[in-house]
Amino acid sequence: MYSAKVLEHLENPRNVGEIENASAIGKSTNPVCGDMLQLYLRLRDGRIESAGFLVQGCPPSIAAGSVLTELVTGMSVEDAGRMAPRDITTALESLPRNKEHCSVLAIDALRDALKLTP
């Protein structure tokens, strides 16, 4: 049902937890399923130096949060601002049709952290 990548992130989520001295924090909730995701970023010189996340949600939302922190680490804030749900889905190989919204949860948190309108 889930791709090997999703399962791998579920078993070994990266960058779990709050970050000390976070420079930006983003939150998102999906009102339908009630899942919620929090993203912590430490920014330096317009780049994302490190990222951490917390989530209460389904396996894809965990994998989405985890892979997001990997993807954005080292990225310029500008590039991060251009990320879209597709990038998450691609990085996770695939998501079942009825779970595509879980990638939105992660991107929404990122946009919230970067203070972009979602």
Added chain:
Amino acid sequence: MYSAKVLEHLENPRNVGEIENASAIGKSTNPVCGDMLQLYLRLRDGRIESAGFLVQGCPPSIAAGSVLTELVTGMSVEDAGRMAPRDITTALESLPRNKEHCSVLAIDALRDALKLTP
């Protein structure tokens, strides 16, 4: 489905055919299934000396005709006149519920031969 007795009469029907110089002939037809039975009797001194039958019908009607000729041979006309469908069914061990009317076909032919009202 059918008793061993019915099957045995079907395989080896007794007294098949018309009788030369029959003293009595009886016919019966079942209007529902279209089956018909003809009975031939040779009578002497108030007894049935021999009997023969023809039938176009289902296996129970064949067995009924066959067993009837066996039963009535040697019987007094008076006793034969008292025979009922039950006697046929009993002699055949049993008949399926929806085939009980086949014993009536044989008794009707007997009564017709003996000129009794059926």
Added chain:
Amino acid sequence: MAMRKIYLDNSATTRVDDEVVGEMLPFFTEQFGNASSTHQWGQQAKQAIEEARNQVARLLNGTPNEITFVSGGTEADNLAIVGIAEAHGDKGRHIITSRIEHPAVLATCAHLEKEGWKVTYLPVYGEGIVRLDDLRKAMTDETVLITIMHSNNELGTLQPIREIGELVREQREAGRRHLYFHTDAVQSIGKVDVDVRELGVDLLSLTAHKFHGPKGIGVLYVRRGVRISPQTYGGHHERDRRAGTESVPLIAGIGKAAELARLHLAERSGHLRNLRDYLEQELFRIIPDITRNGDAERRLPSIANLNFDHVEGEGLQISLDLKGVAVSTGSACSSGSTEPSHVLVAIGLSQDTGHGSLRFSFGKDNTREDVDYVLETLPAIVGKLRSLSPRAVKKSKLEAGA
């Protein structure tokens, strides 16, 4: 001669192929999951179902999402007819079918008649085949469904499905948008080619046990885009068309049986025809006063339906059974009844002659030796029963006198 066991009633049901049994077995005890479960047991089950769906789709030249698994041919026919009636009854309430459909179709139509539907039952004449002209005349703006079987289960006669498919297409193009076409192909699978695209049908029924698959599983093919109302309510199985936990072993079984039917079609079909033609030819030669019921050409290769004058079919059938040979009078469904089959009545046999008919139906496992055994056995049986028959006796006396 030792007693043999010869099964010549393959239109009633067939022996399950050993390969099919082999395909089912793991799903009882190893991969026994519920296909709705998200864990590995469930995913294995789901995969097996989707593979079977592919196999059936390939057999019919359809696509997998046009295949709905149901519990058999009867349910497929019911779902097709009531499913279309409920979904499209607002467009009209008229159905056209034939007089020789299986009870699964006829009884369903009769049920709809009680609910106010009009049903036209097309005649089939002596040949046991509906005529396009009759169909054309029966169609009205109220007609929502045409359901005509692909081949008849008693006579084997093939109905002009492709031609009806074309007619339906023309009618649709001429504006009758809400006309649907269903065919019951239960008897045809594995005996002749059945290609939903070529036939132009919207719905098609089949059941595994008629082509060496297990009893209790069938398929309703529903052409992409055709809407039907489900007839069972529950979980979201089969894309909401048929609720109930899927029988994974049976589905794996029908998938395999479909694959084998597709791969071996030409060979099996030829084999059946050889045996059937051999039986008919020899019986016509050695037993007098036999006639064939239904058209000689336009029929399945597997069925011989013959009438033996002046005797009753059941006597023949039971006598053959006592010799180890299974055949049938009429269809299995109506057995035990004292009425002649509605199919034989529809082709004009009188109650009297209709009772003297036997259906021999061949399967892939039958051999020439099976036919030889029948040829050895049957003449004596017919002779004995005719010696009992008032009409036959009269006839032979007349002939002797002449």
Added chain:
Amino acid sequence: MAMRKIYLDNSATTRVDDEVVGEMLPFFTEQFGNASSTHQWGQQAKQAIEEARNQVARLLNGTPNEITFVSGGTEADNLAIVGIAEAHGDKGRHIITSRIEHPAVLATCAHLEKEGWKVTYLPVYGEGIVRLDDLRKAMTDETVLITIMHSNNELGTLQPIREIGELVREQREAGRRHLYFHTDAVQSIGKVDVDVRELGVDLLSLTAHKFHGPKGIGVLYVRRGVRISPQTYGGHHERDRRAGTESVPLIAGIGKAAELARLHLAERSGHLRNLRDYLEQELFRIIPDITRNGDAERRLPSIANLNFDHVEGEGLQISLDLKGVAVSTGSACSSGSTEPSHVLVAIGLSQDTGHGSLRFSFGKDNTREDVDYVLETLPAIVGKLRSLSPRAVKKSKLEAGA
């Protein structure tokens, strides 16, 4: 530690017993006849069906002619509800059921609502059990059917069926002649005693695949004298209650499974309870913040439905699956949906906590070692998922601070 495969989802479906498979096998390839055929193949098939009917009747303490074979639990529920509704709808159009029925009941009731029926859905409170008082108040002169499940498939909670049966009897004696009582006993068979006379039910559903029989076969018990309208039209099978060629192998299978369930009831029931209680006791001991869903006493011995605070059930379930352990969140039927189960909502769990529930369901083949493996595996999984959870992290910080 080597990866094990542990199946703890026996409420979704069960492994077919080897003895049951052995019982079915001859009917695929040897005694493969159609039970409607009058020859020896047909008679063998028919006999097998009647033997199975006896076995099921004995399990339920009913009589053979009260047993109708259908394609599964969903069809049994549908036939019971629509069958009564159609046959007795002239006496009233009100049904009483509960909020925690299986979708096979709820969706059927919803369908009848669209046709103008009134349906009362009784509440079940925190314990997951309907109350007689509520039922009594809901009954009117219009009530034709009460359908309340024997035990719930997610919680395992046993409903007061015997008491309802008595109430129905009283009501009937008081003049409400056209009140019928159906129970879905799908989950209870083989786990607790189910005796139709003692329960006082008119109709009862069961399905083989929940008690080590095959998928695709079930039974509707209909008390002698109760009239229902058939829902499939065709041949005269199952005393005109359910048309379609009978699946002889599956019927032989459900017969055998019923016999085994009857013979081994006490032993299996005790075994299930031991394992379930052991799991619950240890989990409560070693993992904090767990609660049990539903009543602790009045429930099947086979099910533990537990809620793990601050985590999501699906994450737990998939993580366990990756360790080789099959459990479920909610029922198999609703899996894949993002909504919490209607049963957990009915007992008052919020969307949030309802998502953190797991159902462990035991079967006769499970062992104490299976439970030990879960006890070794699950704490780390819960720990990992809680370390991800904003609420759990906040809570543990607060506790550390305190």
